[in-house]
Amino acid sequence: MLDVALWTVVVVCGLAYATSLAVPLWFQLHQQRLLIVTSGSMAPKFDAGDAVVLRAISEESDLKVGQIISFWPIGSDDLVTHRIVALRKLPDLRQDETTGRMVAQLDANGEQRTKSYVVTKGDANAEADVNATPVGRVRGVQLAVHKGWGWVLQWAGSAQGRAVMLVPPLLALATLELLSIGDARRARRARPAAETADRRMDELLLD
Incomplete structure (x- = not known):
């Protein structure tokens, strides 16, 4: 025995x-990734301890208003998962090394260049996120949610x-x-x- x-x-x-x-x-x-949710900003869609399945985007056209995406906010290396509430074209700004001010970038024709941004908001939050996020900082689009998987995967790792x-x-x-x-x-x-x-x-x- x-x-x-x-x-x-x-x-x-x-x-x-x-x-x-x-x-x-x-x-x-x-070609997917599991992301462990660590906050309740998207409740009741998913909550801390759940796991979100992400699919990387290949084209800007893959993004639509209403989609849930994971992205790196400007100035942060921590992934955030929120819903797209708007898609915008905003001026492409760069910091001037001499003055420290943000200056609009111009194309070969002297016209102001623009970049694509997403405006995001957590379903549980009253207001949209303060800063719009460049499309290039989007990590992926949410495909599915597995309730409770996050705690298990976090513990196992x-x-x-x-x-x-x-x-x-x-x-x-x-x-x-x-x-x-x-x-x-x-x-x-x-x-x-x-x-x-x-x-x-x-x-x-x-x-």
Whole structure:
């Protein structure tokens, strides 16, 4: 029974660890990405602890008002997932190195260049996001939501989660190895006694 329990630990924990690796990989192979939601700004569509499936955009025309996108806000490296409420063409501004002021960029004909921006808003927020975001900073468009997956994936990727999934099966395998060594030793000890008994039986038969 002990062997069965130990092998159960090995199989269950091994499958859990393999699944934690296979799920994100499956989405990557399908040109998609799982994003863990960390705030409630899009409630009730999704909330903290859910996982959002993203598809990267290849063209600016892929973006439509009403879509939910993940993007890097200007001046931040943290992904935000909000809904597009407007698409706009705004002046292409660059900071002047001498004055520090934002200056409009001109094309070869001397006309002001524009860039495409998205205006976004969290469904749970009263106001739209303060800054519009350049289309080039959009990471992807939301395809689906998996409730509660985020907490599980976050835990599985943490040091604690990996320890829970990997340490017990390693200990179980070590215990199984020790049990196997013990059985082999007992078998070796029993062999001389059995051989002695066989010789005695042979002597009795010869007499």
